[in-house]
Amino acid sequence: MLFFSYFKDLVGREVTVELKNDLAIRGTLHSVDQYLNIKLENSRVVDQDKYPHMLSVRNCFIRGSVVRYVQLPPDGVDVELLHDATRREARGS
Amino acid sequence: MLLSELISVITNDGRNIVGILKGFDQATNIILDESHERVYSTKEGVQQIVLGLYIIRGDNISIVGELDEDLEARLDLTELRAHPLKPVIH
Numbered sequence: 001m002l003f004f005s006y007f008k009d010l011v012g013r014e015v016t017v018e019l020k021n022d023l024a025i026r027g028t029l030h031s032v033d034q035y036l037n038i039k040l041e042n043s044r045v046v047d048q049d050k051y052p053h054m055l056s057v058r059n060c061f062i063r064g065s066v067v068r069y070v071q072l073p074p075d076g077v078d079v080e081l082l083h084d085a086t087r088r089e090a091r092g093s
Numbered sequence: 094m095l096l097s098e099l100i101s102v103i104t105n106d107g108r109n110i111v112g113i114l115k116g117f118d119q120a121t122n123i124i125l126d127e128s129h130e131r132v133y134s135t136k137e138g139v140q141q142i143v144l145g146l147y148i149i150r151g152d153n154i155s156i157v158g159e160l161d162e163d164l165e166a167r168l169d170l171t172e173l174r175a176h177p178l179k180p181v182i183h
Contacts, residue, residue, distance in 0.1 A: 019155060020181045021107060037121075043158075052175050053109050053133060056165040057101055057158030063121055066105070066155040066181050 002089050006082065007032040007070075016046065016071040017062055023051055025060065036064035095159055100125075102149060103156040107178035109133070111160065112147065121151035131170070133178075138171035155181055 007029070016026045017038060024047070027040030043060045045051045054060070095114050102110045102123065112128030125147045132140040 020183060021103075021105075021155060021179045023103075023156075023178065025156075050176070051178070052173055053103065053131075053178055054101065054156070054158055056161050056168055058161045058164070060156055060158040062156050063151070063154055065183075 002085055003036060004032065004034055006085075007036065007038075010072065010076055013073055013076050015040075015073070017067055018069040018071065019062070019066050020068045021066070025054070025062070027060070030059070033064075036067065038062045038064070038067065038070070095157075099160045099162070099165075101156075101158040101160050102154060103158070103178065104149065105153045105155055105181040107180045109178065110144065110147070110149065112144075114157075115146075118151070121154050121157075123149045123151070123154065123157070125149060133173065133175040135174050135176055137174075139173050141170070 011029050011031060013029055015029050016024055018024045023045065025040060025043050025045055027043035030039040030041045032038055039061050041059050043058060045054050048055065098114055099111065100114045104110065109131045110125065110128050111131060112125035114123065115126045116124040128144045128147045130142045130144060132142065
């Protein structure tokens with residue numbers, strides 16, 4: 001639940017999602033769900049020459065299970081808030 | 094919302110399947126009509142293999158992309174050369 005809430009707060013920000021097949025897609029975070037599936041708007045593949053497979057895709061849905069990393073804007077991370085939330089969650093479980 | 098739209102599905106084994114989204118569920122299982130697979134190669138243009146009505150199991154799906162008609166029209170698939178996509182490794 002923690003990361004679901006965290007990503008909900010990041011909606012509207014530019015992120016780069018790196019997938020487990022090495023594909024990297026940059027776009028605006030449109031929405032996220034409980035499985036951490038990600039919907040990106042205005043998406044474009046980072047290395048378009050190497051991966052032209054999604055040239056005509058502007059909005060995409062990325063299944064949570066294939067995400068390796070989500071690269072965030074540095075000012076998108078409130079480390080203190082995350083630490084507190086993590087401590088609370090760790091205590092709860 | 095994306096129902097009856099043309100979409101592009103990237104599967105876990107690196108295949109690209111294009112078709113009209115007819116249905117889906119919570120597990121991201123997908124029903125695709127008039128689907129065809131686009132096979133990319135470094136040696137020749139994009140090959141299109143007609144598949145018809147397909148159900149793709151959610152387990153096997155990486156990306157579901159909404160195809161932009163204008164961008165699609167501008168694409169010259171015969172000139173595109175690319176390495177096939179890598180399979181997903183968990």
